[in-house]
Amino acid sequence: MKAIRLHQYGKDPVLEEVDEPKITDPWGVIVDVEAAGLCRTDLHIVEGQWEPIQHPSLPYILGHENAGRVREVGSAVNNVSPGDTVIMHPLTSCGLCPPCRLGQDSHCENSTFPGVSVDGGMADQLLTNARAVVKLDDGLDPKDVAALADAGLTAYHAVRKAADELFPGSHAVVIGAGGLGHIGIQTLAAITSAEITVVDRSEEALELAQQLGAHHTVRAGDDDAVASQVLDITGGGAQIVFDFVGEQGVELLAPRLLRNRGSHYVVGYGGESRLPTIEIISREINVIGNLVGTYNDLVELMTLTAQGRVKLHTSIYPLDAALDAFHDLDAGRLVGRGILVP
Incomplete structure (x- = not known):
C-alpha cells in the first residue's frame, strides 16, 4: 500500500x-x-x-x-x-x-x-x-x-472543560482562528453562552470567525493595541482566553487579556509561558494545559x-x-x- x-x-x-x-x-x-x-x-x-x-x-x-x-x-x-x-x-x-x-x-x-x-x-x-x-x-x-x-477534538475538549465558567454575560477570547480555532469558535457558540472575541492576523480568518459565531474580531499585530482593544471589548478582560497558537509570542500576550481570576487555556504549543509568580497569586489567574x-x-x-x-x-x-x-x-x-x- x-x-x-x-x-x-x-x-x-x-x-x-x-x-x-x-x-x-x-x-x-x-x-x-x-x-x-x-x-x-x-x-x-x-x-x-x-x-x-x-x-x-x-x-x-x-x-x-x-x-x-x-x-x-x-x-x-x-x-x-x-x-x-x-x-x-x-x-x-x-x-x-x-x-x-x-x-x-x-x-x-x-x-x-x-x-x-x-x-x-x-x-x-x-x-x-x-x-x-x-x-x-x-x-x-x-x-x-x-x-x-x-484538531476538533482538542478544541472541543478545551471548551468542554471551560464551559461551566462561560455563563451568560461572560467573555471568551479565542487567539488563532485557523485549524483548531475555527472549531473552538463553533463549539463555544454551540455549548456556552459566552460572548466570543477572536484575535488573528488574517483578515480572511477573521471573516470566517464572524460567520462561525464570533461577536467581535481583533486583527493581531501590535500587542499593546490588541490588549487595549480586547480589554475594552470585554470590559476589563476575559474569563477564559483560549490560546490556539501557543508560540511566536502569543503565549505571552494571552495572560494580558484576562480579567482577575481568569484562565489561560493553552492549546497550541511550541513557545514558553512566562509569568511572574506575584502576578499569578495577586490576580489569581490560572494557566491550564489541554491535551x-x-x-x-x-x-x-x-x-x-x-x-x-x-x-x-x-x-x-x-x-x-x-x-x-x-x-x-x-x-x-x-x-x-x-x-x-x-
Missing part, C-alpha cells in the same frame, strides 16, 4: 510502498483510510519535537487524524463491523489502567498514538483497536470530519457535527500531493484543515 513515512527528523517525509497492516490481537481493527488530516503537530513531529516524548522507531507512517471504512476486525470486536464508516480517536487505549477507568483515556498508561508513536493513517490502511473507533452518522463523510479526530480530548468527547463532537452545529473547513489533497500540503501548511497558505485522501 502507499504511505507517507518519516525517515529522518528535519527532512520531508516520503511517499512509498509498504506492507499492509495485519491484526495481531482480538481487539484489532483495520480501516481503509478515506481521509487523513494534516496538523501542525505533523510539522512539529518532522522537526523532532515529539521524539523525546514518544520515541517512535523511524521510519514510520505519519497521520493521527483519520477516518474511513472498516475493512477487518479481530475476534473480540463487536462494536463495529466491516463496512462501517468510522472516525478514530487518536489514541489506542487499554481500558484497564486508572486513567481509563476514570474515563480519561487520553492519558491511558498503555496507549499507542498512531501517527506519532506508531504507524498512522497517511496511508491506504490503518491498524487501530476497538476502543478507538467511533461509528459515523449516515450523513457524515470521512473526508469532512477526519481532522475533527485531533487531546477523550473518547466520550469525540462522541459528543460527532453528535454536534451530525446536527450541523460544527463544520470543518478543509482543503483536499490527494495522498500523492502530501508534500504540497505540508509545505502549504508550513507557509501559512491553508485556511481550515488540510485533508489527504488516498
